Amino acid sequence: MSKIKRRIRGIRKLINYWNYLYYVKNKPIVSDYEYDQAIKELILLENRRPDLIISESPTQKINVNVKNFKNSIHHISPMLSFNSIYKYNDLIDFDNKIRNIFKVNRVVYCCEPKIDGVAISILYKNGKLKYAVTRGNGYIGENVTNNIININSIPLSIENNITKIPSLLEIRGEVFLIRGNNKSNLSNERNNAAGVLRKSNLDVSDKNLLGFYCYSADVISKELLFDYHYNLLQHLKLYKIPISKYVSCFTDTKDIIEFYNDMYKKKSLLNFNTDGIVVKINSFAMQKKLGVTNKIHKWAIAYKFPSHEKITTIKNVIYQVGRTGVITPVAKLNMINIAGANITSASLHNFNEIEKLNIMINDTVIVSRIGDVIPKITKVVLYKRNSNAIKIKIPNKCPVCNSVTKHNLNKTKLVCTGKLNCSAQFTELVKHFVSKDAINIPGLGSKLISKLISNNIISNLIDIFYLQEVDLIKINGINHKLAKKIIYEIEESKKNINLSNFIYSLGINGVGIVTSILLSKFYKNINSLIVSDIKTLIRIKGIGSKTAKNIYDFFKDKNNLFIVKTLISKKVGLNIF
Numbered sequence: 183m184s185k186i187k188r189r190i191r192g193i194r195k196l197i198n199y200w201n202y203l204y205y206v207k208n209k210p211i212v213s214d215y216e217y218d219q220a221i222k223e224l225i226l227l228e229n230r231r232p233d234l235i236i237s238e239s240p241t242q243k244i245n246v247n248v249k250n251f252k253n254s255i256h257h258i259s260p261m262l263s264f265n266s267i268y269k270y271n272d273l274i275d276f277d278n279k280i281r282n283i284f285k286v287n288r289v290v291y292c293c294e295p296k297i298d299g300v301a302i303s304i305l306y307k308n309g310k311l312k313y314a315v316t317r318g319n320g321y322i323g324e325n326v327t328n329n330i331i332n333i334n335s336i337p338l339s340i341e342n343n344i345t346k347i348p349s350l351l352e353i354r355g356e357v358f359l360i361r362g363n364n365k366s367n368l369s370n371e372r373n374n375a376a377g378v379l380r381k382s383n384l385d386v387s388d389k390n391l392l393g394f395y396c397y398s399a400d401v402i403s404k405e406l407l408f409d410y411h412y413n414l415l416q417h418l419k420l421y422k423i424p425i426s427k428y429v430s431c432f433t434d435t436k437d438i439i440e441f442y443n444d445m446y447k448k449k450s451l452l453n454f455n456t457d458g459i460v461v462k463i464n465s466f467a468m469q470k471k472l473g474v475t476n477k478i479h480k481w482a483i484a485y486k487f488p489s490h491e492k493i494t495t496i497k498n499v500i501y502q503v504g505r506t507g508v509i510t511p512v513a514k515l516n517m518i519n520i521a522g523a524n525i526t527s528a529s530l531h532n533f534n535e536i537e538k539l540n541i542m543i544n545d546t547v548i549v550s551r552i553g554d555v556i557p558k559i560t561k562v563v564l565y566k567r568n569s570n571a572i573k574i575k576i577p578n579k580c581p582v583c584n585s586v587t588k589h590n591l592n593k594t595k596l597v598c599t600g601k602l603n604c605s606a607q608f609t610e611l612v613k614h615f616v617s618k619d620a621i622n623i624p625g626l627g628s629k630l631i632s633k634l635i636s637n638n639i640i641s642n643l644i645d646i647f648y649l650q651e652v653d654l655i656k657i658n659g660i661n662h663k664l665a666k667k668i669i670y671e672i673e674e675s676k677k678n679i680n681l682s683n684f685i686y687s688l689g690i691n692g693v694g695i696v697t698s699i700l701l702s703k704f705y706k707n708i709n710s711l712i713v714s715d716i717k718t719l720i721r722i723k724g725i726g727s728k729t730a731k732n733i734y735d736f737f738k739d740k741n742n743l744f745i746v747k748t749l750i751s752k753k754v755g756l757n758i759f
């Protein structure tokens with residue numbers, strides 16, 4: 183078998199398995215993004231070898247084994263999907279294609295939010311809810327009536343005095359997890375909605391979790407006739423069937439992109455998760471003419487929002503040593519752009535995380551960045567792993583100073599034992615010491631600090647206050663003017679230092695800004711803190727035994743004591759109040 187043939191078979195098998203987990207088990211193991219990527223790869227391969235395309239390929243049809251449904255129902259007409267686009271140009275192409283087919287200048291499109299939930303079909307017979315079915319494989323779905331009738335917004339009866347009720351009406355829509363009622367509003371929204379819907383019996387707490395919007399309907403008994411999708415949806419409102427208030431019609435693609443941008447901006451404020459908009463041809467006659475394939479309706483398209491997830495590979499793993507000696511593994515990535523930001527690395531946090539995610543060097547991974555939050559590796563794409571995968575080692579020596587490393591008690595942190603002899607730890611301490619909430623010397627930036635340390639110009643905190651212009655101009659990029667400014671800032675910094683800022687500046691493990699304030703209020707001056715015992719420290723409200731011990735140990739250390747005493751001595755002259 184040729185390589186490409188084997189690959190096509192492999193991906194088909196995988197996608198079929200994912201479809202089974204998603205549509206039948208309601209327990210997807212891959213994100214939409216991962217799924218889309220695999221489909222994309224399969225389409226690409228099939229385009230290279232059209233002779234290998236078969237009607238059973240997941241690019242042509244969703245193959246789901248529905249035997250596992252406890253109680254299944256045949257859909258009256260198949261529940262199909264539609265294609266996705268990501269770019270404005272693709273929308274223009276879609277519009278051009280439709281206008282060409284119908285030889286018209288403009289087409290009316292009905293645009294709606296694409297709701298990220300579970301597709302449901304509900305049948306009303308003589309105005310009464312008869313049953314509700316999931317999409318399943320598009321032809322046969324699972325009967326979920328018992329749970330659907332618990333969703334508050336779904337009417338059990340659509341009887342109404344004003345308008346006629348069709349004797350047979352099938353509505354379709356999306357059941358979703360109401361946002362704000364739960365903490366998880368990430369891409370697994372759909373999974374959760376599916377999970378809740380599948381529970382054998384919804385309890386009271388579940389009932390308020392789910393919402394529903396109807397996005398299409400079929401009046402099977404033809405009492406009501408509509409020519410346009412939009413009008414049909416508006417009519418359904420009279421039956422108290424929930425319709426999204428954002429449904430709007432446009433003819434110009436410029437207006438559609440405006441709607442798209444607007445929905446994207448509103449996204450986080452909505453009570454449902456949305457991953458794009460759906461653009462539908464409004465006229466039923468035109469819809470019918472365009473028709474369907476085995477898998478999709480040709481008259482609608484999903485215009486998806488930019489994904490906050492991307493796939494890339496891990497080139498390498500480096501180790502960063504922090505101020506307190508904690509060693510953090512960081513993955514170096516092949517560059518990806520997520521929502522406008524170029525990303526080349528992602529913290530792996532600690533070695534437990536590496537184990538939990540089962541990450542190896544050269545692995546293909548999914549990186550997620552939501553809003554301005556730092557990028558995070560959320561998953562390894564295991565089926566892409568091959569023989570070049572390398573296990574990530576836990577270093578037994580500090581990568582910077584070569585001191586031995588050790589785990590903390592609960593093994594969550596790996597620590598370098600080199601303390602301030604480790605140039606990485608010392609560099610981080612100096613950065614912390616001169617930062618805004620500490621001594622505040624803005625001119626001493628990270629790069630300059632690193633150079634001053636590697637050139638042996640400063641080797642402890644006291645040295646900062648002995649810096650002279652001649653030392654600074656030795657450093658590349660520092661001229662007389664800048665050197666003068668920095669020396670001035672150092673002198674200024676000495677004049678008025680809050681006791682809490684000074685305590686904070688020392689970088690004692692566990693002593694952040696808040697603890698520093700507590701300590702400064704209690705001790706009033708630095709000398710009392712220096713000689714304090716653990717018992718007294720623990721008595722301060724807000725200070726735990728661990729931090730108390732850290733503080734006590736810090737001032738028991740001869741070297742630390744010497745540094746602090748020198749800083750506040752007349753020789754250096756920090757003015758602490």
Ligand code: IVH
Nearest residue numbers: 263264294295296297301356397460479482
């Ligand atoms: S209309 C094309 N409208 O998206 C005719 N579908 O793969 C059928 N979806 O599972 C669907 N929001 O459940 C339509 N406003 C919307 C939608 C929507 C979400 C879901 C639908 C289907 C998937 C398409």
